[in-house]
Amino acid sequence: MERLLQSVKIAINEKIYVKDPESSDLGKRIIEESILMIYDMGFESFTFKKLGIKIGSNESSVYRYFENKHKLLLYLTSWYWGWLEYKLVFATNSITNPKEKLTKAIEIVTKAIAQDSSFSHINEVILNKTIINEYSKSYLTKEVDAENKEGYFVIYKRLINRISEMISFVDVDYKYPSSLASTILEGSLHQYFLRDHFISLTDCHQDGEATQYFLHLVFTSLKG
Amino acid sequence: MERLLQSVKIAINEKIYVKDPESSDLGKRIIEESILMIYDMGFESFTFKKLGIKIGSNESSVYRYFENKHKLLLYLTSWYWGWLEYKLVFATNSITNPKEKLTKAIEIVTKAIAQDSSFSHINEVILNKTIINEYSKSYLTKEVDAENKEGYFVIYKRLINRISEMISFVDVDYKYPSSLASTILEGSLHQYFLRDHFISLTDCHQDGEATQYFLHLVFTSLKG
DNA sequence: TAATATATGATAGTATTGCTATTATATTTG
DNA sequence: CAAATATAATAGCAATACTATCATATATTA
Numbered sequence: 148m149e150r151l152l153q154s155v156k157i158a159i160n161e162k163i164y165v166k167d168p169e170s171s172d173l174g175k176r177i178i179e180e181s182i183l184m185i186y187d188m189g190f191e192s193f194t195f196k197k198l199g200i201k202i203g204s205n206e207s208s209v210y211r212y213f214e215n216k217h218k219l220l221l222y223l224t225s226w227y228w229g230w231l232e233y234k235l236v237f238a239t240n241s242i243t244n245p246k247e248k249l250t251k252a253i254e255i256v257t258k259a260i261a262q263d264s265s266f267s268h269i270n271e272v273i274l275n276k277t278i279i280n281e282y283s284k285s286y287l288t289k290e291v292d293a294e295n296k297e298g299y300f301v302i303y304k305r306l307i308n309r310i311s312e313m314i315s316f317v318d319v320d321y322k323y324p325s326s327l328a329s330t331i332l333e334g335s336l337h338q339y340f341l342r343d344h345f346i347s348l349t350d351c352h353q354d355g356e357a358t359q360y361f362l363h364l365v366f367t368s369l370k371g
Numbered sequence: 372m373e374r375l376l377q378s379v380k381i382a383i384n385e386k387i388y389v390k391d392p393e394s395s396d397l398g399k400r401i402i403e404e405s406i407l408m409i410y411d412m413g414f415e416s417f418t419f420k421k422l423g424i425k426i427g428s429n430e431s432s433v434y435r436y437f438e439n440k441h442k443l444l445l446y447l448t449s450w451y452w453g454w455l456e457y458k459l460v461f462a463t464n465s466i467t468n469p470k471e472k473l474t475k476a477i478e479i480v481t482k483a484i485a486q487d488s489s490f491s492h493i494n495e496v497i498l499n500k501t502i503i504n505e506y507s508k509s510y511l512t513k514e515v516d517a518e519n520k521e522g523y524f525v526i527y528k529r530l531i532n533r534i535s536e537m538i539s540f541v542d543v544d545y546k547y548p549s550s551l552a553s554t555i556l557e558g559s560l561h562q563y564f565l566r567d568h569f570i571s572l573t574d575c576h577q578d579g580e581a582t583q584y585f586l587h588l589v590f591t592s593l594k595g
Numbered sequence: 596t597a598a599t600a601t602a603t604g605a606t607a608g609t610a611t612t613g614c615t616a617t618t619a620t621a622t623t624t625g
Numbered sequence: 626c627a628a629a630t631a632t633a634a635t636a637g638c639a640a641t642a643c644t645a646t647c648a649t650a651t652a653t654t655a
Contacts, residue, residue, distance in 0.1 A: 189513035194641065215642075240530070283507045289413035291568050300569070307572050317614050323574040323584045329565060330558050337557050338550055344515050348531050350547040360547045368591045418612065429633050
């Protein structure tokens with residue numbers, strides 16, 4: 148994904164931020180460091196004050212980019228899903244065979260993340276781990292319906308829908324394409340979490356096993 | 372489940388509470404009302420001060436039962452999984468045919484919850500909804516490994532293991548029994564969440580459809 | 596180059612949260 | 626009835642999640 152994507156920018160719903168963090172150096176450092184800090188200390192302990200100190204800036208300056216840390220989490224997750232979506236479309240676009248296409252999609256979505264040098268200030272490996280630990284907290288809130296209406300989850304929904312469509316292309320008669328697509332994405336994050344914290348609850352211990360598990364799950368369920 | 376279970380008590384790891392809430396009237400009201408309040412206002416907005424006011428008691432009195440609201444959440448989730456485990460064992464114990472047994476287990480675990488009058492102070496219907504919204508927050512923390520060592524998640528792990536074993540009984544050669552069991556439990560909660568908040572991401576809109584989805588998913592994946 | 600707009604930094608202040616500690620008052624039990 | 630125990634009331638404290646104001650640095654443009 149190196150040189151090809153130099154000019155690609157993941158488009159995030161403008162209501163999520165006050166000022167676009169991509170528009171300044173400080174903004175980029177906010178994104179860069181918040182990913183690392185949330186990974187290190189967990190979302191609960193993370194504060195804008197601590198972030199300000201870490202980036203050699205000020206709490207009040209961070210507030211000029213994001214209203215609160217929940218919005219920052221929404222930004223990070225949206226960016227992640229946008230980035231995954233890009234990789235998915237890029238890798239599957241040229242494939243015409245439905246089974247092959249879905250296989251590729253599942254691989255992209257369930258495989259461990261490797262560093263991507265296209266977006267220099269974002270560490271995708273750490274972001275992926277942060278997403279595994281914190282993603283659910285972005286929607287397990289009382290505000291989820293209001294925020295959904297505002298379009299804060301469009302990228303995620305679009306990604307699930309793309310996979311859902313690929314599933315239906317393999318088997319038009321399958322009754323649960325959206326549920327299955329959701330299970331793949333959410334379930335894959337969960338398998339990685341289990342691997343790190345509840346080893347006895349998963350069988351996906353080696354690299355690539357989560358992918359094998361989901362490929363088997365999906366293709367035995369689909370006809371055709 | 373009426374009369375039969377009158378004397379059954381769900382056994383919770385004693386380290387989770389300071390004083391057993393089952394041991395007093397105040398304790399039971401703490402459990403009863405906290406379920407309703409967390410459901411109504413969400414875990415983030417819920418505080419012991421508010422709970423004290425609601426039950427006509429005092430913040431300091433609540434602290435005599437639970438160190439903090441995280442521990443209370445651990446208690447509620449442990450209770451829920453213990454209750455589900457009981458229902459599962461009760462319903463599947465007499466079944467010898469492996470497929471039938473697993474089918475029953477999946478039904479128990481994925482079906483919408485009906486009121487159970489066995490535990491008068493606990494509203495299982497609301498508790499189930501609270502678990503759907505808040506369960507992940509009990510383990511998506513920086514303390515998860517330490518708390519796991521303390522045994523705070525034993526009931527959940529035992530429940531997953533029971534299902535995992537039932538899966539292996541149907542198909543000894545299946546390589547991912549634990550992953551699949553985890554997917555069923557976690558995935559089922561997620562499908563219910565999607566049904567309430569992201570309808571386009573699930574196909575399980577009617578009662579019983581989640582069960583059908585998982586039954587299909589599981590039995591197409593297993594041989595024998 | 597001066598005037599002005601814009602971004603950032605520093606400091607202060609406020610309500611709420613998440614507790615701990617102390618003391619007072621019920622209630623139960625011996 | 627005394628003693629133990631449970632609960633209630635109040636105070637207090639450090640941290641969080643902001644908001645507001647003012648100062649200063651940097652960039653733009655007239």
